[in-house]
Structures are given as structure tokens and as C-alpha cells.
Amino acid sequence: MALGGGTFTTMNKILPGTYINFVSAPRASAALSDRGIAAMPAEFDWGPEGAVFAVESGEFEKRSLELFGYPYTHEKLKGLRDLFRNIRKGYFYRLNTGGEPAKNDFATALHPGTRGNSLRIVIEAAEASTEETPVYDVSTWMDDTRIDLQTVKTAAQLHDNAFVRFQAEATLAATAGANLTGGTDGAAGDAAYQTFLDQIEPYTFHALGCLSDKPAVKALFTAFTKRMRDESGVKFQTVLHRYGQADYEGVISVENGLTGAADDTSAVWWTTGAQAGCAVNKSLTNRVYDGEFEIDTRYTQAQLEEGIQSGGFLLHRVGDETRVLTDINTFVSATEERSSDFGSNQTIRVLDQIGNDIAALFNTKYNGQVPNDAAGRVSLWNDIVRHHQQLQTLRAIQTFEPENVTVEAGDTKKSVVVTDRVTPVNAMEQLYMVCVVA
Missing domain, CATH: 2.60.40.4290 (Immunoglobulin-like)
Structure with a gap:
């Protein structure tokens, strides 16, 4: 008869033999998630109807003819090229439906x-x-x-x-x-935007863009963003065109039109991609606009100041370049509970990174799997601390100490309560200098 062997849970084996467990060395399991995913509905004259479809950046370059009906360099894909300059993946939805496919005898x-x-x-x-x-x-x-x-x-x-x-x-x-003849595009009604939002809800992305200039549609996207961020804990930001009245950290209002078309919303393409792809430890402030549209940057200093005060995301002229004035969102109604820091997109990216990563950590490693005892809570505390230490190494947060995080038992046997204190880092934007001349 063979000797005993295998793995063990407790040391209670009866047969003589060798029992060996192989386990991984301890390591941080709360890895920082990558950014760079955007979602946008738009009107297309080619592509699937009634469904969200994903496109990787490499696919867009190589298969744009198949996916969107045009070669990569075509004028019709200018907006998509602006978007893909800064993202690795996009989710798209064709708003216009009810069209007819072209056909012939074959x-x-x-x-x-x-x-x-x-x-x-x-x-x-x-x-x-x-x-x-x-x-x-x-x-x-x-x-x-x-x-x-x-x-x-x-x-x-x-x-x-x-x-x-x-x-x-x-x-x-x-x-x-x-x-082939007889192909038609169909129509894009306001209801199509709601259908898109219903379908995009289960997906993970970092920025949501909307090209519509209709106030009702922009209000719909704002309400969706608030519900997802505040009630479902899904952290992303939505980019709209001239909708400063949102007054919410999850909504960014692009103010620029195009040269010769002041009300054109095309700047939303690049801004959505830039926000989605911006790293957690970076800012878009002073970022050069490297897209293909002729952005209207005819602003006076007074207009730029007014735009900042009203929460506008503005592109302005600096020499021969078009640059982002300051990386802000529409939140301007600061209170003691929510300071003006929440108007900074760099701050929101840090907080969103923490929210998304810790939620993913808990749901994949702890939810229903780890006992809610002292050892389990210490394990969760260790993972959160390691996550924050990674953020501090990246200079996304500062002055973090492990004691800033506490994990305690909640009011029920199934709940835990985490208290967390972080200080996001923002990029330099203003220099005040006093020069004493002797």
C-alpha cells in the first residue's frame, strides 16, 4: 500500500507520508487598475444597431473600415481619431436606428x-x-x-x-x-440616449462622452452620472458640452466650439479620451491639444477667469499651441463638507481610483470568502494600506501613514467599517514669487 500524501488543511492525517501545501508568497493584491477606457454614443452610417460594441485602439487603426465603414485616415473618423489618441479601449453605441441595409441581386x-x-x-x-x-x-x-x-x-x-x-x-x-443600393441611416431620437445608458450601465469605463447639444439629453446624462456615482458606487466622469449648471464633480463641461462653428460639440471627443486616459498621478492642466479640429480659442483674460469660476473646461491659445487652461469639472458650490478641492479633476481621479480599486478588491477577495473576524479585518487593512502606499509611490497622494486607515466590525456580523484619510496631490498651476532686489 502507498504511503499517505497530498495536501492538508489541519494536521490530523492518519497514514504515514508527506503532506505538502504550496502557497503564494504574500504580495499586494490590491493592484492599481489601469485607466484608458471611454464610452460614447454617436450617429454612424455603418455598424451594428441596438448594441454596445467594444473597440481596442489597435483594432481601430487596423479594422476601422470594417468597424466604422471608413479607412483610418478618412475625414469622417476625425472625432474617433481624437478620442483614440488617449484611450486604449472604447465602448460605442449607434444612436440612429431603423435604417435599411443596401442590397443588390447578389x-x-x-x-x-x-x-x-x-x-x-x-x-x-x-x-x-x-x-x-x-x-x-x-x-x-x-x-x-x-x-x-x-x-x-x-x-x-x-x-x-x-x-x-x-x-x-x-x-x-x-x-x-x-x-449595392437603398441603404439608409435611420433616425436618432432622444429615446436612443436612454437606451444607450441602460445598456452601458454594466460596463466599466473611466469617462463617458455625449455630443448632444440638447439640454434634456445633457440633463439625462448628468442624472445617470449622479446615480451611478452616488448610489451604485461606480466611479467615472461624464464630458458634456456647455453644461456648467451640473455643478457636480462627476460632470465636465467643455466650453469650446470650433472655428467658424461656435456651437459645434466636437471638442467633446478629445476631452473624453484625454480624461479617460489621464493617469491617476497626472493632470490635464496645460496639456497640448493634439487633435485635428480647429478649436475656437478666442477668449479674453476676463472670459477665461469667468469660465474657471463657473466650472468650465477650457482650451486656450498659448503661442502657436492650443492648451488646456485648467483641469476642472463643474463643481463650484463648495461647502464645509465638500471643499473646492472636489472641483479638481486630478483630485477626483485619485478618489475614483481608490473607490473603484477597493470595491474590486473587496468584491473579488473578501465578499463571501473571508471571515469577519480580527484576522480577516487585519487582512483587509493590509491590502488597503498596500494599495495606498502604491498611490503614494506614484505621488498621487501624500503624507499617508498606515494608521490613517482603520477597519472595524460593523453593526452586524457581516459588515465591516473602514475609515480612510487621504491627501490627493495636485500638479502645480500657479507661481507666486517675491523677488527682493538689494
Whole structure:
């Protein structure tokens, strides 16, 4: 008979043998989460309807034609390029619905929209074709780009591609180019914004952008942001255009229009991406706008001061460059409980990082798994302290000491109460200098 062996929970084995447990060395499990995820609804003339879809930055560069209907350098993708300058991932939703897909006798566009009208099917005799056994090269084109080529004998052998669904019952015949026609974009009503918010709620992101200029839609996004941040504990910031009345740390109001189009909301693209991608220990203050739009920066000093006082996020002219004036949100109604520090986006990023990371830590490691006794609470305390020490190493917070965190038993056997004191660091913005001349 073999000797005993395996792992052990308590030292109560009966058989002689070797019992070994392999465990990881202690390490900080409350890792800092990466930023760089944004969410935006918009009107598109190509793409899926009625569903949120994710696009990584690398995918956008390589597959923009498939995902959005245009090559990466196309004018139509200017806003998306501005957004992706600073993010690693985006969640998108097509607001306009009810459109028709373009079609012809051989294929139907995969998505509704006018962009499908730029598709065409070219059918040519293949090299292996004979009069008795015709073989065809069937290619799919978007404008001047061939996006698919299949060699088949019948339409039933064709496989759908990323742009069209083929008609299996079609009769193939040589054609120099059969255009798809009849594609329409559909409409984008206000209700589409609510549908988007309902669908985006389960996702994790750092900035939410809205291009609408309608006060009702901006009020809807503000209410959603407040509910998610204050009631559900989901921390992100929303970027709107000229909505300073939000007066809330979770809402950023971009004030700039475009040159020649003062009410254009396109600056929201870049600002949403910049906010989502800004590191927890960084500020957007004085950041150079490196996007492609002609931002209207015609402000006087008095207008810039007034904009700051009303919680506006402003881009202004500095020499030949366009830069962020100061990285603030719409919160201006400071109280003893909530000081003016909450108007700083750098401060909010630090607090949001703590809120999101500690929630993720508790829900993945402690919730329902670790006993609520002294040892369990010490373990939670250790993880929170290690997390904050990482923030201090990054210079996102300062003067942190382990005793700033306490973890105690709550009023019930299942609850714990954490008291936490942190001091976020902000970047330098103002220099006051007294120079004494002897």
C-alpha cells in the first residue's frame, strides 16, 4: 500500500507520508487598475444597431473600415481619431436606428446605413473556369478597396464576410460591378440616449462622452452620472458640452466650439479620451491639444477667469499651441463638507481610483470568502494600506501613514467599517514669487 500524501488543511492525517501545501508568497493584491477606457454614443452610417460594441485602439487603426465603414485616415473618423489618441479601449453605441441595409441581386450589406451604398460586387471568370464548368472570382469592394475575394462555382458556396451577406439562391454571372443600393441611416431620437445608458450601465469605463447639444439629453446624462456615482458606487466622469449648471464633480463641461462653428460639440471627443486616459498621478492642466479640429480659442483674460469660476473646461491659445487652461469639472458650490478641492479633476481621479480599486478588491477577495473576524479585518487593512502606499509611490497622494486607515466590525456580523484619510496631490498651476532686489 502507498504511503499517505497530498495536501492538508489541519494536521490530523492518519497514514504515514508527506503532506505538502504550496502557497503564494504574500504580495499586494490590491493592484492599481489601469485607466484608458471611454464610452460614447454617436450617429454612424455603418455598424451594428441596438448594441454596445467594444473597440481596442489597435483594432481601430487596423479594422476601422470594417468597424466604422471608413479607412483610418478618412475625414469622417476625425472625432474617433481624437478620442483614440488617449484611450486604449472604447465602448460605442449607434444612436440612429431603423435604417435599411443596401442590397443588390447578389448580396445585402451586413449593417444598415448609407455607407453600404459604397459597396459593390464584382464577378469575373476565374482562371480555372471552362465553358462546361464555369468558375467565378467574386470580390467585394468598398469604394476602391477590395475587401474580399472568393472563388466559387455557385452562389451557395459563398461565405458571408465582414461587410455583406450573400444571396445563396442568386445566379452568378460576370459583371464589372453591381452596386449595392437603398441603404439608409435611420433616425436618432432622444429615446436612443436612454437606451444607450441602460445598456452601458454594466460596463466599466473611466469617462463617458455625449455630443448632444440638447439640454434634456445633457440633463439625462448628468442624472445617470449622479446615480451611478452616488448610489451604485461606480466611479467615472461624464464630458458634456456647455453644461456648467451640473455643478457636480462627476460632470465636465467643455466650453469650446470650433472655428467658424461656435456651437459645434466636437471638442467633446478629445476631452473624453484625454480624461479617460489621464493617469491617476497626472493632470490635464496645460496639456497640448493634439487633435485635428480647429478649436475656437478666442477668449479674453476676463472670459477665461469667468469660465474657471463657473466650472468650465477650457482650451486656450498659448503661442502657436492650443492648451488646456485648467483641469476642472463643474463643481463650484463648495461647502464645509465638500471643499473646492472636489472641483479638481486630478483630485477626483485619485478618489475614483481608490473607490473603484477597493470595491474590486473587496468584491473579488473578501465578499463571501473571508471571515469577519480580527484576522480577516487585519487582512483587509493590509491590502488597503498596500494599495495606498502604491498611490503614494506614484505621488498621487501624500503624507499617508498606515494608521490613517482603520477597519472595524460593523453593526452586524457581516459588515465591516473602514475609515480612510487621504491627501490627493495636485500638479502645480500657479507661481507666486517675491523677488527682493538689494
